[in-house]
Every structure is written in C-alpha cells, then in structure tokens.
Amino acid sequence: MATSLRINGTAHNVELPEDVPLLWVLRDEIGLTGTKFGCGVAACGACTVHIDGEAVRSCQVALGDVWGDVTTIEGVGTPDAMATIQRAWVEEQVAQCGYCQSGQIMQAAALLAENPDPTDADINDAMQGNLCRCGTYPRIRAAVKSAARMMKEA
Secondary structure, three states, X not given: OEEEEEEOOEEEEEEOOOOOEHHHHHHHHHOOOOOXXXXXXXXXXXXXXXXXXXXXXXXXXXXXXXXOOEEOHHHOOOOOHHHHHHHXXXXXXXXXXXXXXXXXXXXXXXXXXXXXXXXHHHHHHHHOOOOOOOOOHHHHHHHHHHHHHHHHHO
C-alpha cells in the first residue's frame, strides 16, 4: 500500500504494508539511520523520534498509524531547541558509546519544548524511558539543564 509521509520537512512515498514499524521505514526505506534499533518493544528509547513534536518510540508506531510530520535526529535544525540541546550535549560531554544519544536528545528536546525550566524530577521523569548502558545520566541531566539555560538566554 502506498503511504505518504513528511519526514524532516521532506515528502516521502513508500510502498509498504501499514503494519511495518516506522523505525524500519526510516532506516531501511528512507535511509535515515540516526534513529537506532535497541529493543523493539519501546523499553529503551533508542528509536525515539517526534511526530508533530511528540516524542514517540518508532519501533512501536506502525506506518499506518503515523498521524503527522516526523522529525528524526537528522532533521534537527538551527537555531531551535534541538540545536541548543545538541550543543549542550557536546559541552557536557554526555556521550560515551553514543548509541542511545539520538533517542536521548529527541526525548530531551520534547521535554524542553513542553517545559523550558525543568527540575531534576521533571528531567528524571521525562527521561526514564531512555536507557543509557554507559550510565551517563548525571551528564544527561546537566545537559538538559544547560540547554534550558541557553534557551532562556537566547
């Protein structure tokens, strides 16, 4: 079945069954491999993307259920919150292995879009579904706070 999607501002038409997970559409059909496969059951957050600004696990969203514009880590722009959060990620030296980072950044960006001044509890709550095997959680929290400060100053 033909499905039209808007991904990172570009229209894409794909000929796939509607039950194919969005993750595989992004990676295998469109070639956007920044969104990672981690667990396949929405438990790790590595596959986090935005649909109409909402952070979702693309491994559990079927192609036929995509309800709006999709933004992946490749679609981050400047000078918006996503670019700020990426800058904070680098300044706080968050990444170690880096595998989970695209999902972490997408989740953090959604948090800051909804709550530009999050507390530690807000950050912990929003980020709890994104796992980091390297354990960089203190640096993730610091980067989210740093990005929030940068956004206020801008």
